[in-house]
Amino acid sequence: MGKILSQPDREAIVAEAVERLAVPERRLFLKRSLSLGGLALLTGCDLTDAKGVEAALSRISRFNDRVQAWLFDPDRLAPTYPESMITRPFPFNAYYGEDQVPQVNPETFRLEVAGLVADRRAWTLAALRALPQSDQITRHICVEGWSAVGRWGGVPFRLFLQRVGADLSAKYVGFKCLDGYYTSIDMPTALHPQTILALTYDGDTLPPRYGFPMKLRIPTKLGYKNPKHIQAIFVTNSYPGGYWEDQGYNWFGGS
Amino acid sequence: MIERTISVRGPIHPLWVRLTHWSNALAVLIMVTSGWRIYNASPLFHFRFADQLTLGGWLAGAIQWHFAAMWLLAVNGLVYLSLNVLSGRLRRKFLPVTPGAFYRDLNAALRGRLSHADPSRYNGVQRAAYLFAMLDILLLVLSGLVLWKSVQFPLLRELLGGYDTARYVHFFAMTALAGFVAGHLAMAALVPRTVLTMIRGH
Numbered sequence: 001m002g003k004i005l006s007q008p009d010r011e012a013i014v015a016e017a018v019e020r021l022a023v024p025e026r027r028l029f030l031k032r033s034l035s036l037g038g039l040a041l042l043t044g045c046d047l048t049d050a051k052g053v054e055a056a057l058s059r060i061s062r063f064n065d066r067v068q069a070w071l072f073d074p075d076r077l078a079p080t081y082p083e084s085m086i087t088r089p090f091p092f093n094a095y096y097g098e099d100q101v102p103q104v105n106p107e108t109f110r111l112e113v114a115g116l117v118a119d120r121r122a123w124t125l126a127a128l129r130a131l132p133q134s135d136q137i138t139r140h141i142c143v144e145g146w147s148a149v150g151r152w153g154g155v156p157f158r159l160f161l162q163r164v165g166a167d168l169s170a171k172y173v174g175f176k177c178l179d180g181y182y183t184s185i186d187m188p189t190a191l192h193p194q195t196i197l198a199l200t201y202d203g204d205t206l207p208p209r210y211g212f213p214m215k216l217r218i219p220t221k222l223g224y225k226n227p228k229h230i231q232a233i234f235v236t237n238s239y240p241g242g243y244w245e246d247q248g249y250n251w252f253g254g255s
Numbered sequence: 256m257i258e259r260t261i262s263v264r265g266p267i268h269p270l271w272v273r274l275t276h277w278s279n280a281l282a283v284l285i286m287v288t289s290g291w292r293i294y295n296a297s298p299l300f301h302f303r304f305a306d307q308l309t310l311g312g313w314l315a316g317a318i319q320w321h322f323a324a325m326w327l328l329a330v331n332g333l334v335y336l337s338l339n340v341l342s343g344r345l346r347r348k349f350l351p352v353t354p355g356a357f358y359r360d361l362n363a364a365l366r367g368r369l370s371h372a373d374p375s376r377y378n379g380v381q382r383a384a385y386l387f388a389m390l391d392i393l394l395l396v397l398s399g400l401v402l403w404k405s406v407q408f409p410l411l412r413e414l415l416g417g418y419d420t421a422r423y424v425h426f427f428a429m430t431a432l433a434g435f436v437a438g439h440l441a442m443a444a445l446v447p448r449t450v451l452t453m454i455r456g457h
Binding site for chain 2 (some may be wrong): 056057058060061064068071072073076077078079139141142143144145146147219220244247248249250254255
């Protein structure tokens, strides 16, 4: 590093640095001009009202929730697949790295139940495993577009809701998770025959990376509507939202 | 005098054609640019679309645009197709479309000898291209339905080869539509009068 830069070198370096500094600004400008273009498309007049556009898009998204609830056939089953089609290894996916997956002590863990239910007693894993179980090989579809086939087993969620005496005419079932994630689903989907409180993956205890101690597996919904590491389940009539849903992802999020 | 001529012969493009044409152009622009952003979240091939060309800012925003403009595309498309069929315009303006006429007019167009003297009549290439655009958008809607609601439309899902294959169908149909738009814009630039006709009607 002892080399002293010659004059032309110095000039070249300064010129390049200036150019690099200019790039983000240019990008920002392009981004702005495009979003202005986008606004102009929608409003036709008010170019400054970005909040107005966001509000309009959110309203359409809520309208789409209602359309999807209307389209949803509670008896229509998601396709199932042979064991040979399971994606191996099944991808790990979360908004944090695999090293930050919550570690849960199965002995002390208790699943909490709250809201519009008759029996709010907490559940041990052993008690959940003692309930009737069901198994499925279905396609997990991510909102990003990719999909993977996996095999999950656990308690049919309808049966669980019946056991805790949930108000099955309530609108929503909400989930709070050990990793800070939260989401909620509509009651018809909660009662769908393929919606299961998954305790196993591919025949073994659900591993931490796939959501130990339990994951709600819903093959009729996108991945972000399938909460992992569930700590509490509650039944309610007031809209609970969700981690991604509150940031703009469609709430119904189902197929 | 001009106005009287118009009232006797009627405009080349009736108002409903002009309205649905520009609504469709807007819907396609939003669908394609937001679709590129959605594609970027999980690319099918070893490339991404430049973010500056996309709409929505991030995946959730792009999905909101995509699933808002789909209503414009679908409703406008239904209005266009219904009026086109019921008024007899589809048959009158687009049929027959024959390979012979297509190749003859394509040859003439490539040599710069295709006449646009009568803009009320579509030549063989135009007929094929516009019918292709209609069918391609229909395919985009159907494959889009499989991606959005793969469980609720099982027959459509199987016809398109399942969820993952439907993604490729959706992508290639978009590519074909982008190709159509590129050709369409080039032709409009070569014969600017056709743009005026699509705005004023005559």
